[in-house]
Amino acid sequence: MNAVIQINSADAREYVRGDDGWFAIGSLDEVFGARACRGIDIEGVKIGLFRVGDEIHALDDICTHGAALLSDGEFEGHEVECPLHAGLVDVRTGRALAAPVSRDTRHHETKMEADVLFVRVQA
Ligand code: FES
Numbered sequence: 001m002n003a004v005i006q007i008n009s010a011d012a013r014e015y016v017r018g019d020d021g022w023f024a025i026g027s028l029d030e031v032f033g034a035r036a037c038r039g040i041d042i043e044g045v046k047i048g049l050f051r052v053g054d055e056i057h058a059l060d061d062i063c064t065h066g067a068a069l070l071s072d073g074e075f076e077g078h079e080v081e082c083p084l085h086a087g088l089v090d091v092r093t094g095r096a097l098a099a100p101v102s103r104d105t106r107h108h109e110t111k112m113e114a115d116v117l118f119v120r121v122q123a
Pocket residue numbers: 063064065066067068082083084085086087099100101
């Protein structure tokens with residue numbers, strides 16, 4: 001896989017849960033800048049955010065195979081390659097695509113409202 005954008009590190013912001021369960025994350029410029037993905041922490045849950053054009057996908061950031069952060073991997077198309085052992089995950093669904101990743105990654109809902117990205121963390 002060819003690298004498109006080498007990613008990030010988790011930020012230290014605190015995100016507040018709205019009454020409806022959604023967390024306001026920020027505008028796409030604030031969240032991504034020139035990057036295609038990044039890691040954030042929502043109430044202790046590491047979340048990887050992946051941008052494909054206007055599509056924003058949110059997954060658990062910790063690889064199901066080990067302790068690596070998917071948002072530190074190489075991201076191209078709809079696939080992110082884990083930086084530790086090169087397993088592949090589909091960011092649209094969290095589906096495991098290639099060994100050694102064999103378990104799917106939890107996927108979280110996202111939405112845009114008034115140019116703000118919101119994430120709802122799945123229980
Ligand atoms: S930790 Fe991700 S493939 Fe091993």
